[in-house]
Amino acid sequence: MSSEHPQKETHHQQHDKSSVPDNYVTHTLKQHPPLPPFQWRNWRTEITWIPLVLLVSTPLIAAIGACYTPLRWQTALFSVFYYYVTGMGITAGYHRQWSHRSYTAALPLQYALAMAGAGACQGSIKWWSRNHRAHHRYTDTPLDPYNATDGFYHSHIGWLLVKPRIKPGFADIQDLSKDEVVRWQLRWYLTLTLVMGFALPTAVPWLAWGDAQGGYVYAAVMRLVFVHHSTFCVNSLAHWLGAASFDDKHSPRDHLLTALVSIGEGYHNFHHQFPADYRNAIHWYQYDPTKWFIAACEALGLAHQLRRFGENEVRKGAWSMKVKEMRREQEGLVWPSASEELPVVGWEEFQEQARTPARTLVLVAGFIHDLAPFLDAHPGGRALLATMAGKDATTAFFGGIYDHSNAAHNLLAMHRVAVLHGGCAHAADEKFVPPAQRLRIVCHDE
Ligand SMILES: [Zn+2]
Numbered sequence: 001m002s003s004e005h006p007q008k009e010t011h012h013q014q015h016d017k018s019s020v021p022d023n024y025v026t027h028t029l030k031q032h033p034p035l036p037p038f039q040w041r042n043w044r045t046e047i048t049w050i051p052l053v054l055l056v057s058t059p060l061i062a063a064i065g066a067c068y069t070p071l072r073w074q075t076a077l078f079s080v081f082y083y084y085v086t087g088m089g090i091t092a093g094y095h096r097q098w099s100h101r102s103y104t105a106a107l108p109l110q111y112a113l114a115m116a117g118a119g120a121c122q123g124s125i126k127w128w129s130r131n132h133r134a135h136h137r138y139t140d141t142p143l144d145p146y147n148a149t150d151g152f153y154h155s156h157i158g159w160l161l162v163k164p165r166i167k168p169g170f171a172d173i174q175d176l177s178k179d180e181v182v183r184w185q186l187r188w189y190l191t192l193t194l195v196m197g198f199a200l201p202t203a204v205p206w207l208a209w210g211d212a213q214g215g216y217v218y219a220a221v222m223r224l225v226f227v228h229h230s231t232f233c234v235n236s237l238a239h240w241l242g243a244a245s246f247d248d249k250h251s252p253r254d255h256l257l258t259a260l261v262s263i264g265e266g267y268h269n270f271h272h273q274f275p276a277d278y279r280n281a282i283h284w285y286q287y288d289p290t291k292w293f294i295a296a297c298e299a300l301g302l303a304h305q306l307r308r309f310g311e312n313e314v315r316k317g318a319w320s321m322k323v324k325e326m327r328r329e330q331e332g333l334v335w336p337s338a339s340e341e342l343p344v345v346g347w348e349e350f351q352e353q354a355r356t357p358a359r360t361l362v363l364v365a366g367f368i369h370d371l372a373p374f375l376d377a378h379p380g381g382r383a384l385l386a387t388m389a390g391k392d393a394t395t396a397f398f399g400g401i402y403d404h405s406n407a408a409h410n411l412l413a414m415h416r417v418a419v420l421h422g423g424c425a426h427a428a429d430e431k432f433v434p435p436a437q438r439l440r441i442v443c444h445d446e
């Protein structure tokens with residue numbers, strides 16, 4: 001894909017925009033309304049031809065070529081190996097090294113990653129990282145170049161095939177403009193992408209085991225198709241499938257399947273919350289070969305300053321999501337009436353009501369309960385409960401006769417019908433609050 005696409009930004013323009021207004025997204029949309037959606041009547045000028053030709057021709061060549069080219073095991077192994085090499089150029093290089101600066105690669109490793117990344121034919125580091133920084137900054141807004149809210153197709157590949165309807169939001173790439181390796185790759189991009197994307201993966205099987213055709217079809221073209229869609233899945237699948245393990249404000253999700261197809265980039269919910277962390281997966285059992293590669297490079301002295309977000313903040317994110325889930329569960333349960341929702345009655349009225357044959361009114365901890373519906377279900381027997389009608393059974397309930405279980409206390413509270421005037425002597429002690437309500441989730445504004 002063209003490294004020039006979509007728009008070049010000069011230093012001067014970047015500097016002007018560094019004072020980004022607070023409401024940058026709405027401000028920009030007002031100033032520069034998006035182009036109308038793609039229409040077929042002017043397709044010639046609307047299509048971005050280089051990506052389109054590349055992304056349509058490579059799967060066709062791979063499919064047709066595979067019908068006429070026997071797959072030799074050496075070529076098959078090399079193709080998988082080269083998929084990981086060029087894929088890592090994107091994940092460990094373009095993404096974690098240059099877009100996020102999540103670690104510092106030694107200069108030889110930087111050159112190797114820049115070359116490997118060029119072999120993935122996804123544009124230059126500078127263009128790719130500029131878009132990716134905008135993606136993180138304006139996730140799920142029109143200023144995100146692969147805005148997932150525009151649908152799976154758009155975020156996967158559609159955004160590359162037609163001219164952007166709006167320029168991606170401002171992202172600071174001054175560090176990249178000054179970066180020696182980024183500049184070198186940009187200068188030699190076309191040569192590098194042809195050599196690393198096509199010539200080298202054809203030449204190795206040709207020179208090593210005499211399979212030039214297999215090298216071209218499988219290691220160059222078919223491998224490229226897989227690398228392309230592997231990266232594209234991070235923008236589409238990772239914003240669609242899986243769990244919001246750390247935050248649910250935006251679309252990124254964590255899923256093993258996405259990790260498997262993207263060399264470990266599938267823990268995308270974590271990644272959007274903690275983008276400067278060199279890991280995508282934080283648990284040892286999660287699949288993140290890019291993290292393992294970076295850690296191995298560190299052991300070899302080729303990478304240093306591997307950044308990790310503070311464990312406390314990471315756990316806080318996970319904890320917030322668990323609490324949200326518990327709050328949803330809490331809201332699905334029926335809770336007893338609070339004292340302010342109940343009528344307040346005096347002792348005389350309580351006595352009079354308690355004589356009504358259809359009711360069995362029992363006072364416990366300042367609340368009057370109608371236990372008539374529960375008489376037959378009372379494990380201690382109907383008779384015992386009936387003798388408590390019109391009486392204060394607080395002491396009896398809490399151990400005088402039988403020290404009831406927490407479940408019994410929770411259930412008792414469900415039978416509240418009134419509050420006794422002046423009867424909440426126990427309000428300060430724990431008898432007033434059923435056990436299930438002593439720890440519960442309350443929003444800060446409630
Ligand atoms: Zn994303």
Ligand SMILES: [Zn+2]
Pocket residue numbers: 095099100132136271275
């Ligand atoms: Zn990222």
